[in-house]
Amino acid sequence: MMEATELNGVNGHTNESNGAPQSRDLAIALEPCDLNSIPSHIKTISELGGRLADGDLQVRLKLLKSARSLVAALETPRETMIKHCWAQPAAFTAIEIGIQIDLFKVLARDNGSSKKAASVAQELGVDPNLVARLLRHLGAMNYVKEAGPDEYEPTNFSTALNIPVVGDGYPLITEDVRIAVDKFPQFLKKTGYKTPSDALNSPYQYAHGSKLNMLEHLELDAKNFQRFHNHMGAYRQGRDSWMDPGFFPVQDRLVNGAKTHSGAAFLVDIGGSLGHDLEEFARKHPKVEGRLILQDLPSVLAQINQLDDGIERMPYDFYTEQPIKGSSATHIFGSGARAYYMHSVLHDWPDDVNRKILARVTEAMERGYSKLLVNENVIPATGADWQATAEDIMVMITSSSLERTEGNWRDLLEGAGLKICNIWSTDNALESLIECELS
Ligand SMILES: C[S@@+](CC[C@H](N)C(=O)[O-])C[C@H]1O[C@@H](n2cnc3c(N)ncnc32)[C@H](O)[C@@H]1O
Structure with a gap:
């Protein structure tokens, strides 16, 4: 009994009432999380590393995944816990303070030459001790590069923080x-x-x-x-884009057969925010005829500083009647768009809200002509990417919504009177384009 009491303490093992062995041995927290898998991760990394120079995005993503798996396997549970509880919150706040005080702008000056923390602090008019400590942690986390005692160089990451969208x-x-x-x-x-x-x-x-x-x-x-x-x-920057060759056949599926009369709407981006997707489309497909229409709430469109001249801004609330609407009586003016497009809009809402949004799109679509293109995550049955799973939790928190599996999308879209023509995806399924028509 004496032994059992000791085993139930910090160093012992015990069986919980459900019979599952529960390790209470602290040693488990101090050993690598998955020692056995380490050689195979290293093998994959060395194979992929040799192919990185080809500039293939998929190779880089696979390498990154293997490198993350290697780190997770090498770390002890204690190290992972300290990383979550201390290192990451500390880095997050140091980055945010750095952005606030223009730390990363100063660090990037003079072509990113190395700078003493004290001289950076002087330029910023901020306590040198504070700046030195912030930089020291960011250096330890590889977000800036330590060049010597209290001396740092920027990294591409720290310099990119100066771009507002980052x-x-x-x-x-x-x-x-x-x-x-x-x-x-x-x-x-x-x-x-x-x-x-x-x-x-x-x-x-x-x-x-x-x-x-x-x-x-x-x-x-x-x-x-x-x-x-x-x-x-x-x-979504740097991720596969459906507008690029090899993803969705823009010419075949959209351009061929599109109406070209004056006033014909080609692509309507519903909830298009500041217009980044339509700008990308105009840049990548400059010869496509027809209107490119950006729809979002008036307060959002008012935030736009600059927009390609070829894109129309149309204030619109997606719970109301879609202004670009097809009807059997109007085949020239007032016809439906070739495509209505929604990117990361439906993932913001649970199904009951989406049914209302989709009803406004389907009643505007022209049968046999209009398409609805839904650019979203389609979560695979296994091997979901961490970005998609993270987003899933975040949208659950912010709007009780979800990132959807193919089955979830079928339920929603087919239930709204649409037929899924195809789900176009890339290798890693990080970006998908669901092509729909009226059923
Ligand atoms: C997650 S953002 C996606 C933005 C953009 N499509 C993208 O992928 O970057 C959702 C967008 O839906 C827009 N939105 C929200 N409620 C809306 C409404 N009632 N009518 C129109 N747009 C709305 C937001 O303003 C926002 O731009």
Whole structure:
């Protein structure tokens, strides 16, 4: 019995009532998480490393995945825990402070030549001790490069933080989103651990003590509103784009057969934010005829500083009648668009809200001519990417929504009177384009 008591302490093992062996041995926290898998990760990394120079995005992504798996296997549970609880929050806040005080701008000056923390601090007019400590942690985390004692160089990451679409995510999360993330466990405890399903009674409203949806709430603070839209403009940069060759056959599926009379609408981007997707389309497909129409709420369109001249801004609330509408009586003017497009719009909402949004699109579509293109994550049955799974949790918190599997998309879209013609995806299934027509 004496032995059993000791084993139930810090160093022991015990069996819980369900019979599952529960290790309470601290040693498990001090050994690599998965020693056995390490040689195979290293083998994959060395094979992929040799192919990186080809510039193939998929090779880089596979290498990154293997490198993450290697780190996870090498770290001990204690190290991973300290990383989550100390290192990452400390890095996040150091980055945000750095953005606030222009630290990364100063660091990037003179072609990124190495700089003493004290001279950076002097230029910023900030306490040198504070700057040195912030830089030391960012150096330890590889976000800036240590060049000597109290001396640092920028990295591509730290320099990129000076671009608003990259840097704006940090204060946005701190000032608006994190409170909801932090209160999510409390919300679930109160609601009996049921998956949130009401867009207006999500952890976001609970945390903010508000009845507004996230966008309406963000709108109360002009800075955060702008940051959110900048953040939206950044998160998909560098990912496969459906407008590129080898993804979705734009010419075959959209351009061929599109009406070209004056006034014909080619692509309507519903909830298109600041117009980044339509600008990309205009740049990549400059010869395509027909109107490119950007629809979003008036307050969002008012945030646009610059937009390609060929794109029309059309203030529009997607719960109301779609102005670009087909009808059997009007085949020249007032015809439906060749394609209505929604990118990361439906993932913001649970199905009941999406059914209302989709009803406005389907009633505007011209049968046999218009398409609906839905650019979203389609979560695979296994091997889902961490970006998609992270987004899934974030939209659950901010609007009781979800990132959808193919089955989830079929239920939603087919239930709304649409037929899925094809789901176009890339290798890693990070970006998908669901091509639909009226059923
Ligand atoms: C997650 S963002 C996606 C933006 C953009 N499509 C992209 O992929 O970057 C959702 C967009 O839906 C817009 N939105 C939200 N409610 C809307 C409404 N009632 N009518 C029109 N657009 C709306 C937001 O303003 C925002 O631009």
